[in-house]
Amino acid sequence: MDKNKAKQEKLSRRHGRVRSKISGTALRPRLNVFRSNTGMYIQLIDDVAKKTLASVSSTEIKDKKTKTENAAAMGALMAEKAKKAKITAIVFDRGGYKYHGRVKAVAEGARQGGLEF
Numbered sequence: 001m002d003k004n005k006a007k008q009e010k011l012s013r014r015h016g017r018v019r020s021k022i023s024g025t026a027l028r029p030r031l032n033v034f035r036s037n038t039g040m041y042i043q044l045i046d047d048v049a050k051k052t053l054a055s056v057s058s059t060e061i062k063d064k065k066t067k068t069e070n071a072a073a074m075g076a077l078m079a080e081k082a083k084k085a086k087i088t089a090i091v092f093d094r095g096g097y098k099y100h101g102r103v104k105a106v107a108e109g110a111r112q113g114g115l116e117f
Contacts, residue, residue: 015096022093023047031078031090031110033103040071042078042106044087054081071102072109079113089116 024030029044044053056078061070082090090110097103111117 011096013096014098018094018096022091024091024093028089028091029053029087030093031106031115032093033095033097033106035071035097035102040067040074040102040106042074044078044082044085044090053085053087054078056081068102068105071105075106075109075111076113078106079110079115082115083113088114092117 022030024045024047026046026048029046032043032045034041039058041055041057043055045051046053056074058070058074060077061073063073064070065073082088092107092110094103094107099107107117
């Protein structure tokens with residue numbers, strides 16, 4: 001139990017450091033990533049207006065593959081939704097997670113979809 005508590009504390013500290021430096025605006029919204037063992041959620045957030053502009057859930061992906069491949073597909077789907085909302089540039093918020101695996105796949109999928117970081 002102590003090991004899990006320490007892990008959660010490290011995640012919380014990293015998340016605080018990331019959020020202190022990043023905020024989204026209407027011109028450059030924040031692409032927030034939340035991942036769990038079973039699913040993943042990404043959102044485009046305007047922190048000034050405190051509004052979610054677009055969101056994608058792992059349940060929206062039709063063809064189920066590995067979690068990493070689904071994450072890349074989610075990034076591409078978010079890029080499509082952002083283009084419909086006339087958004088081309090974003091700020092990436094990894095949410096305290098290390099830039100590795102599923103989080104990295106979301107970023108690469110969004111970049112391939114045409115979003116600029």
